[in-house]
Amino acid sequence: MAAKVSFRTGQGGLPLVRVETESSTAEVYLHGAHVTHFQRRGEQPILFLSREAVFAADKPIRGGVPVILPWFGSREGKPAHGFVRTMKWDLLEVGLPNDDAVRLRFRLPEVSESPEAAEWPRFVAEFEISVGYTLEMELKVTNVDATRDLPLEVCLHTYFAVSDIAKTEVMGLRGVKYLDSLAGFAMKTETEAAIQFAGEVDRVYINSPETVQIVDHGLGRIIEVAKSNSLSTVVWNPWIEKSKRLTDYGDDEYLRMVCVESGNVKQNQTLLKPGQAATLGVAIDCREM
Numbered sequence: 001m002a003a004k005v006s007f008r009t010g011q012g013g014l015p016l017v018r019v020e021t022e023s024s025t026a027e028v029y030l031h032g033a034h035v036t037h038f039q040r041r042g043e044q045p046i047l048f049l050s051r052e053a054v055f056a057a058d059k060p061i062r063g064g065v066p067v068i069l070p071w072f073g074s075r076e077g078k079p080a081h082g083f084v085r086t087m088k089w090d091l092l093e094v095g096l097p098n099d100d101a102v103r104l105r106f107r108l109p110e111v112s113e114s115p116e117a118a119e120w121p122r123f124v125a126e127f128e129i130s131v132g133y134t135l136e137m138e139l140k141v142t143n144v145d146a147t148r149d150l151p152l153e154v155c156l157h158t159y160f161a162v163s164d165i166a167k168t169e170v171m172g173l174r175g176v177k178y179l180d181s182l183a184g185f186a187m188k189t190e191t192e193a194a195i196q197f198a199g200e201v202d203r204v205y206i207n208s209p210e211t212v213q214i215v216d217h218g219l220g221r222i223i224e225v226a227k228s229n230s231l232s233t234v235v236w237n238p239w240i241e242k243s244k245r246l247t248d249y250g251d252d253e254y255l256r257m258v259c260v261e262s263g264n265v266k267q268n269q270t271l272l273k274p275g276q277a278a279t280l281g282v283a284i285d286c287r288e289m
């Protein structure tokens with residue numbers, strides 16, 4: 001079958017782009033240039049989307065791939081994880097390089113009406129998504145301010161679907177230093193070859209450029225998260241108590257997801273001089289065990 005791209009009205013009346021290729025389907029909302037769905041034909045979805053996710057112009061979507069910039073995490077009096085994930089991005093280009101791939105290129109309008117954007121050095125962002133047998137994403141941020149340097153944290157905050165968190169392991173981070181968000185961002189070192197989950201985990205691994213694997217023993221599959229120009233990896237599962245506190249997230253949904261996020265945050269943040277750009281790439285693949 002030839003690849004197909006269609007434009008639809010999604011949840012909350014928000015516009016989305018639906019992609020259908022020979023091997024997969026995907027959906028991307030213009031709101032936040034937010035990938036909410038990626039699934040290979042005949043397989044379980046690879047991305048997790050909360051059944052309680054809110055689709056509204058002023059709210060981030062819970063699940064999929066939130067695009068996080070220009071800062072990561074919470075900041076006093078500001079929206080957590082920056083302001084671009086609730087902005088409407090423009091779809092600039094749709095490409096069909098072959099029968100089994102579709103390329104979408106989004107651009108963030110240069111200035112947002114949000115007060116946070118106005119005070120920030122001017123920047124533009126472009127987000128290219130390639131949908132096929134794999135899901136590949138590339139986020140480019142350029143400092144277009146005349147004079148000011150742009151302090152930049154960037155992250156593709158990807159929510160992955162798993163069969164059962166108790167049968168899930170994250171591999172590839174042994175020996176890597178991380179900030180433990182649950183211990184006041186204390187610096188620790190990962191000792192496990194396979195990270196398992198028996199409670200909330202919220203860790204920012206720094207200087208971690210390597211590919212990370214999500215081993216799903218329940219589904220008998222391994223999701224591979226390969227990165228380019230990304231030194232930070234965030235691993236997060238909210239577990240029970242935090243799940244209950246999140247209004248856009250089912251109390252039991254921690255059982256079927258894990259976030260493995262790719263970016264440059266905390267000690268890996270960058271400073272872009274006027275005219276400089278930074279590009280972050282993530283490629284998501286999946287194979288049977």
Ligand code: TA6
Nearest residue numbers: 060073080081181202234236261
């Ligand atoms: O990436 C981990 C994290 O920073 C967690 O601390 C948790 O806050 C999560 O992001 C979700 O953040 P959000 O603002 O989307 O609710």
